[in-house]
Amino acid sequence: MREKQSFGNFLLNNAMIIFMIGAAIVVGLLRPTFFSMYNFKNLISNTAVRFIIAVGVSGCLITKGTDLSAGRTVGLAACIAATFMQAADYTSKVYPNLGELPMLVVLLGVIFVSVLVGLLNGLVISLLNVPPFIATLGVMGIARGLAFIITEGQYYDVSSRLPPGWQPLGLPIDWLAPMAMFTMAVVFQVLMTRFQWGRSVFSIGGNETAALFSGIAIGRVKASVYVISGMLASLAGVVLVLVQGQGKADLATGYELDIIASAVVGGASLAGGRGSVMGAVLGTLIFGVLRNALPQIPGATFYDRLIVGLVVIVIVVADQLLLRKK
Secondary structure, eight states, rough: OOOOHHHHHHHHHHHHHHHHHHHHHHHHHHHHGGGGGHHHHHHHHHHHHHHHHHHHHHHHHTTTTOOTHHHHHHHHHHHHHHHHHHHOOOOOOOSSTHHHHHHHHHHHHHHHHHHHHHHHHHHHHTTTTOOOOHHHHHHHHHHHHHHHHHHHOOOOOOOSSOOOOGGGGGOOHHHHHHHHHHHHHHHHHHHHSHHHHHHHHHHHHHHHHHHHTOOOOOHHHHHHHHHHHHHHHHHHHHHHHHHTTOOTTTTTTTTTHHHHHHHHHOOOOTTTTTTOOHHHHHHHHHHHHHHGGGGGGGGGGGGGGHHHHHHHHHHHHHHHHHHHOO
């Protein structure tokens, strides 16, 4: 007979969802504009960009690694995309609707550079056995430096280069980030649960020695995880440029720790072997609600980082308590 779940276990099992709903209700009572359609669109758009990055970082965490360069890769990708768009005259009669060829060139150029960044991470970690924290910290500095070199510290107004009413892939700009988030969620849920690659990622994080003796190519799988993290960061960078309509070297500054915190709050373990796409969704949603809500409460803006830090500790402690009970 199945044991009846206690109220305490219910709270622990659903701590993230309960907290997110509770926070939204409290802020909604204090500021009714929180539940407006305009605010909801901003919340989903910002959350979607962070989720795309968090999926790639979660893969690194599952293998007992990390990717501190993800945020700077987003900034580098955004700078490359903005530079391409600034160089091309999209408002001329040559590309009246921002044709597929120039946007394809932008996307391929961004992905190529971001793959190189991810590959550099993967090779340094898997071949040279450099700790992921140190390797990705160094690559983070490289990506940041390249972003400033490419833009020369300039600000690019991308929105002025796009034709009025332009709809990429037939979608309004506002829907671009949510659709990218939904697509990545489905793709990586299937990859992590239905394919051998996903099982290998979990095996390496759970017990790397056992994974090696079971025939898994440890170095190859680890390198692929960081390459995918770089690719997803590049996609997030392009989406961020199009949604915000701007490109600059310090775009996405501070995303690194926010994304790792979102992944950990979503259930990914720093000790490896644990994580999920749905957890990444919940983690980014929690931080999205907090970062969207706090500026709307008078005086709460100054406590932004403090409150977010406390939330990380509380939710992770609740998660550890749940694991111990299991």
